[in-house]
Amino acid sequence: MTTSDLPASDLVERVAGAGPNTYRELLGKARTTHRAPVWLGRGGDAGVGVLPVPDDPAVDVDAHDPYRVLADWxxxxxxxxxxxxEPFSGQLPGLVRAGRVDRSTSRCTVEEAAAMADEVVSYGVGVLAVVRAARPADVPAVTGWVGAGNYRHQDNVRISAVLRSWEDRFGALLVVMTESTLLLSVAYPPTTFKEAEQVAAEHFAFCPDQHDPQDMAGTVYTPRSYGRTIRKARHWRFWWD
Structure with missing residues (x-):
């Protein structure tokens, strides 16, 4: 049986009453068990099982180059x-830290994600689920997530390809997934203004609504101004209107 043959109820297993320690343990073993933890929205559904799921999501995700994906978007x-x-006007700049150390499974990466999980439990905003995936990045592709539904060109397979790249380069793990939002913990964020601006450009390509958060102040960001907000930031939030 392939992943696409499985109903959403079999792809996503809710873990009642689980806390940060359970999350940490599941995350540390995910590459071996192919069971990745993620906190879903308060209701526990988070828009999963809505869009089609490939026969082998991991293989399809692996086939995409994250820079090419972001450049297309x-x-x-x-x-x-x-x-x-600003400060960019033409093509997307190159990916920050491309080809360097893989930080996706480092101890710091796991602990930063567990710290966010602790906040989720403290505020009571999520339900822990286990997804049939080897890494958190693959969760949108595996679950048929509907969050970027207003942007049909941004399919979940390519979203997961970018998330994998961020896992590797920044230790940025998908910790919380709601119907319209992805929250990532970031163990190794950009530390210089130049790095932050380049990563901001990646964020703008990844989530079209990122430049316009629609807050009460009417803020509209550029990569330069938004980059200042994510320099050394331990959380990344993406919201699709």
Missing amino acids: WPGPCPEGCTCL
């Missing part, structure tokens, strides 16, 4: 005189 180039993507 990049909103640039800007027309002459436009500054909405």
Whole structure:
């Protein structure tokens, strides 16, 4: 039986009453057990089982180059005189830390994710689930998540390909998934302004609504101004309207 033959109830197992320690243990073993933990929204469904799931999500995710994915989604180039993507105007800049150390399973990465899990439990905003995936990045592709539904060009397989890249480069793990939001813990965030601006460009390509958070202040970000908010930040939040 392939993954796509399984109903959502078999792909996502809810773990009643679980806490951060259970999450930490599951996360540390995920690459071996192929059972990745994730905190779903308060209701526990998080929009899973809505979109089609590939026969072998892991293989399909692996087939995509994360830079090519983000470059295809990049909103640039800007027309002459436009500054909405400053300091960039043309193509997406290169990926920060590409080809360096894989930080996806480091102790610091696991502990940072567990710290976010502790916050989730403290605020009572999630239900722990275990997904048939070897790593948290693959959860959207495996579960048929509907969160980016208003942006049909952004399919879950390619979303997971980018999440894998962030896991590797920044120790950025998907910890919470709701119907419209992904929350990532970040163990090794960008530390310089230049790095932060480049990562901000990746965020803008990944989530079209990231530049316009629709907050009460009417904020509209550029990669430069948004980059200041994620420099050394331990949490990344992506929300699709």
